Amino acid sequence: MSCIKQDVRPENGPPGTDPSFNAFDGMQPRSPALTPAEARNGRRVKDSAVPPQGVYLPNDNVLTPAMRSPEYVQMSNAAAITLGIMPGKMHRCGCTRCLNLLLTYPEGCRANCAYCGLARHREAERDYADRNFIRVDWPAVPMQQIVDIVARDGDRSPFHRMCISMITHPRSDADTVSVLKAWTARIDPATTPVPILSNPTTMEREDVRRLRDLGAEIFTVALDAATPAIFDRTRGKGVKSPHKWQKYWDVLLDARDVFGPQKFGAHIIVGMGETEHEVLSLVQQLVDLGGHSHLFCFFPEQGSLMDHLPATPRDQWRRVQLARYLIDYAGVRIEQMRFDAEGRVEHFGLPDAELEDVVGQGVAFRTSGCPGKFRDDVSACDRPYGDSPPSNIASFPFQPNKKDLQKIRRQLRIPVVQG
């Protein structure tokens, strides 16, 4: 089994729209359908109560076992392949450097985010542990087994980080603490640091502090939407979901105070209807606060409320990727950049030769996230093909080669001085 999926999703806008960016009006999610009572809250899985037996690989054809954190967590196919608990190969990647662990419950995530494969509206269609998320399946694995393998591998472990991803569930805060304790009891967080991908909706400042005191190193908030209007439409009232923009910001600012500079950040999905100027203003705001942004290219996740919408056009994505890199790591400010009437980047605020140098290095186009062991601007969290098919890579999980860079330059549609 491979983490690579074939894809036929659209990457250009609907007829009549400007394909060089995903405008707000064209990115309206579908409304969630009502879930029949017998499928709500994981009832199917809880009623059948099939006991789990070790690793569970998502499978439509068997009864899903009743698995629950903190005893069980899910992980991406890439992490499962790297950990050696499932066979498979990844296109042009030997492994992933980040062990992303996702809390799991038969009831699943109680939120309904429009772009997300884990959302509550899918209850009737697929049990939680079988839902796709950022384009791949997420096997469920006993936490103890994971800790045993990583502790056994010691210095030979390929992982630069282990990240705990919370979901919206009444047990999520307490179980994040339990998973963190299970990890740090056997693995030194100084050797393999632990970031938390938080769920602010259920958290208070004290929860943030507790995770830091227990050894978490970085705290990130999955803001995902770049503006309050897009947030509300995709994660709040617009889709009968509980999240609020202000609450996310409150917890983000708590994280800044508690974790300190360079140890907090926000996830942002690019291409859900914001302008390039809007998303880059947010990137600048995060840098000014002392934090970082981790970007994702919008991809129409199968089964989500936005699976009928176009992926982010590559030129929009590349411009934002490049501009964000310049703001986060090269000291360029958004005020030095120039934008057109539609908010698209027209000038990156650097002389051509310097810009060409950054483009030529290729790091700007790699997956962004918490830093790896070797360079701050090369993320441990490489998420192979989490936001695109391998045939048209959005975030490169490896260093782009010469051919990749030629394609990136074409996608950028900017004149570049040749060296």
Ligand code: SF4
């Ligand atoms: S809270 Fe997170 S996991 Fe839950 S639906 Fe929203 S994006 Fe998905």
